[in-house]
Amino acid sequence: MSTVIHEVADRAIVQARAHDNIVVGDEIVRHRRATRLIHWSVALTFFVALFSGMPIWTPIFGWMAALMGGLDVARVIHPWAGVAFFVASVFQFFHWLGDMKFEPGEKGWFGPKLLSYMRWETGPSEGEGKYNGGQKVFFYMVNLAALAFLLTGIPMWFPMNFSSMLRQVCILLHDITFILMLVSIIGHIYLGSAAEPGTFRAITRGTVTRKWAKFHHPGWYRKVTGEKR
Amino acid sequence: MSEQALDIKRASASVWGSRTGIRTTATVAKYIDASTCIGCKACEVACQEWNDLPIVPTEQTGTYQTLPGLHAQYWNLIRFQEHSTGDGEMAWLMRKDQCMHCAEPGCLAACPAPGAIVQYANGIVDVDASKCIGCGYCATGCPFDVPKFQEASGKMAKCTLCVDRVEVGLEPACVKACPTGCLNFGTKDDMVALGNHRVEQLKANGFKDALLYDPQGVGGTSVVTVLPLGNPQLYGLPADPNVPVLVRVWKSFIRPIGVLAAFGAIIGSFMHYTKYGPKEPPDSDAGDRAA
Numbered sequence: 001m002s003t004v005i006h007e008v009a010d011r012a013i014v015q016a017r018a019h020d021n022i023v024v025g026d027e028i029v030r031h032r033r034a035t036r037l038i039h040w041s042v043a044l045t046f047f048v049a050l051f052s053g054m055p056i057w058t059p060i061f062g063w064m065a066a067l068m069g070g071l072d073v074a075r076v077i078h079p080w081a082g083v084a085f086f087v088a089s090v091f092q093f094f095h096w097l098g099d100m101k102f103e104p105g106e107k108g109w110f111g112p113k114l115l116s117y118m119r120w121e122t123g124p125s126e127g128e129g130k131y132n133g134g135q136k137v138f139f140y141m142v143n144l145a146a147l148a149f150l151l152t153g154i155p156m157w158f159p160m161n162f163s164s165m166l167r168q169v170c171i172l173l174h175d176i177t178f179i180l181m182l183v184s185i186i187g188h189i190y191l192g193s194a195a196e197p198g199t200f201r202a203i204t205r206g207t208v209t210r211k212w213a214k215f216h217h218p219g220w221y222r223k224v225t226g227e228k229r
Numbered sequence: 230m231s232e233q234a235l236d237i238k239r240a241s242a243s244v245w246g247s248r249t250g251i252r253t254t255a256t257v258a259k260y261i262d263a264s265t266c267i268g269c270k271a272c273e274v275a276c277q278e279w280n281d282l283p284i285v286p287t288e289q290t291g292t293y294q295t296l297p298g299l300h301a302q303y304w305n306l307i308r309f310q311e312h313s314t315g316d317g318e319m320a321w322l323m324r325k326d327q328c329m330h331c332a333e334p335g336c337l338a339a340c341p342a343p344g345a346i347v348q349y350a351n352g353i354v355d356v357d358a359s360k361c362i363g364c365g366y367c368a369t370g371c372p373f374d375v376p377k378f379q380e381a382s383g384k385m386a387k388c389t390l391c392v393d394r395v396e397v398g399l400e401p402a403c404v405k406a407c408p409t410g411c412l413n414f415g416t417k418d419d420m421v422a423l424g425n426h427r428v429e430q431l432k433a434n435g436f437k438d439a440l441l442y443d444p445q446g447v448g449g450t451s452v453v454t455v456l457p458l459g460n461p462q463l464y465g466l467p468a469d470p471n472v473p474v475l476v477r478v479w480k481s482f483i484r485p486i487g488v489l490a491a492f493g494a495i496i497g498s499f500m501h502y503t504k505y506g507p508k509e510p511p512d513s514d515a516g517d518r519a520a
Contacts, residue, residue, distance in 0.1 A: 056341045056364065058484050059242040071342055075362040118501065120508050159365030160378045167369045168475035175479050179487040186494035195501070196508045215510035 017206045021130075021224045027207040028224055030130075035095065039203055042092050042142075045085035046185070049149075052078035057178070079157040082149055089146035099129070100136045109133030130220040141184060148177045235396050236350040241340030254350035256332075257451060258417040259390065259401060262427055263464065264436070264457040265411035266323040268293060268307055275406030276305035279391060299326060301379035304388040305403055308465055312458070324454065324464040325403075325412075328375045328388035330354045332448030335472035338480055339370025352417065352451040353390045361385055372447065372470035390451065420453055427455045446471040 022029045031039070052074040055065035068074040109117075114134050131139070152170040155162035162170075193200045198212040213221040221227070236254065273295060277284060282302045287295050292309040299306055310322040334354045337346040345360040346367060356367075356376070363383040367376040376385045391401035399405070400414040413423060424441035431439035438459025443449050446469050454466075461468050 056362070058488060059341070059343055060488055062242075062343065071360075072362045075364055118505075120505050156364075159368060164369055164374065164473070167365070168473050168479075171366075171369065172475055172479045172483065175483045175487060179483070179490050182487070183490050183494040186491070186498060190498040190501070194507065195498075195505075198509075211510045 021220075023210075023225055024207070026210055028210060028213050028221070029206055030202040030208045030213070031206045033206065036203055036206055038088065038091050038095050041088040042085065045081055045088050049078060049081035049085050050182075052081055053178070057175070079153060082153050086146050086150045089143055093143045096139060099131055100139050102133070102136055103129070106133035106136065109137050129223075130217060132217070138184060138188060142181070145177050145181045148173060149181075152177070235392070237347045238350045238352075239337060239348040240344045241337045241346040242343040252350070256352040256417040257390070257395060257415070258330075258352070258420040259404065259452045260413035260415070260420040260423055261325045261452065261454040262411040262413075262424075263322065263324050263454055264427070264431060264439075265409045266307070266325065267409055267411075268309060268321070268323045269408060270295065270307055271406040271408055272325065272403030272412065273303075273305050273307060275402040276388075277303070279394070279402035280304065280389070299375060299377055299387070301377040301386040304328070304386070310463065310465060312463055320458070322458065322464055324456075324466070326465070327403075327452065328354065328390070329373050329444075329447070330388075330390055330451035332450065333472065335370035335372055335447065335476060336367035336376055337370075338472055339366040339476050341366055349392065351395070353392045353395065354451075355389050355392055356385055356387060358382065358384045358386075370472060370476045372467055372472065417449075417451060417453075424453050424455050431455070431457050442466060444470050 017029055018032050018034075020029055020032045020035070051064045052068045054061035055063070055068075055071055055074055056078065062071070065071040065074050068077055106113075109132070114137070117132075117134060152174040155167050155170045156174060159167055191199070192203065196216070198209060199216075202208045210221070210225070213224070236252065276282070282304070285296060285300050285303050288297055290297050292311070294307065294309045296303055296306060304327060306326045308324045308326050310324070312320045312322050314320050330353055332352065334346070334348060337348060337354060340346045341364060342360050342362045345357055345362065346354065347357060348354050361384040363378065363385060365376075365378055365385065367385055368374065368378070376387045378384075379386045391399070391403075394401060395414075404412040404414045413420060415423075421441065421443065424443070428439045428441050436457040436459075439455065439457045440459050442454040442456050442461055444467075454464075456464055456466075458464075
């Protein structure tokens, strides 16, 4: 009996994973397949750009050039990986935008609230939706960074068509954007894996457990399950 | 000129060059006297011939100048400037434009490819095309706008101070070809002495502002130019060239900070995990936190 139910439930999950915010048995679909593919397109193109850009950035990371087939190959790949990253980011931006409206009280996520969150001090507030303020800040930061990388990257790609002063400024802004992005991405990967167990599967299998949803995003959990508090 | 060792004093994106420091090598320099240049362009032709550079079609700019500026296949250009002396007279200022071979090269500082730009022990700054990735950072770092992008190869190119001639004890091709003796080649000390002597002569003959252009902002150059009218800007030279401040900022300040930030974020994540551990739902619903 229980075996049969499980089989039915498994099939249902496979089908349900194509749709967001659906409860299937003990699991909730958090990211449907399209969402996950967009996320991994952004991640893959970012990492190709990262591994081709960092050996040019400083010789300390020169060993990364070997992954690209040499520094000269990295120089050829990097701008194209950057363009691919930007295109993926555009899809990402419009795909997620609807869920990323700031709610009152979420502005604090730019500073103090992020710090207290990182000390595991603040639990999710009652109104916590599908994404918390920190995730929204990260979302806008990444997409803004993608635009900044593109705009500052073009004069670096075709240096002889732009003035020396513009190139100097662009390299500086490209650098600063990259440092902010790199630190944020390391934090993103940490929070999405080791720091918060049960999170990583949301972006691979697409589903999270009820328990996880209720704990991390109670507002979203109640909305999806229709459960009263 | 004694044979010059091709020991590398400094290489781009590298900690050390290949110089052991055991041998001492004199810094070499090219001397240019703008007061005796007649604009014959023999140096341009000699440069093209010796370096086997295919000719670039001339572009008419309204003067006798061969091209509007230096080119990846044209490393030596006599610039013709028309200058009104203020008393109704016109002076034609001719200046040999080429790589200045700075003692503190901005191109080398900016270059991200290890060993693509080298400074030999004798002061010559050269591009190793086999290591160049054609990013153009050298052009961004150069206060004289010298390195040029070669479309066909995707590499940067510029004057080598005929390092292949200098290493076997010959003077650069342009110096060999110059018919008026306005070019000379030797140790930096000798060329500066020659330049100072010429400046004194010019001053005694009415050129009271004459000076020897050896800009200290880039540590001095291995191409020194006697400017009879003094003011370098009249000749299209920057008055006080320096490696651009922003290049210094991102190369020596922002990037080291970025490297520390990257490792800091990784170490910080580990430290955070060891202190706070994973954030997990409580075992029982009774432990569900109140808002």
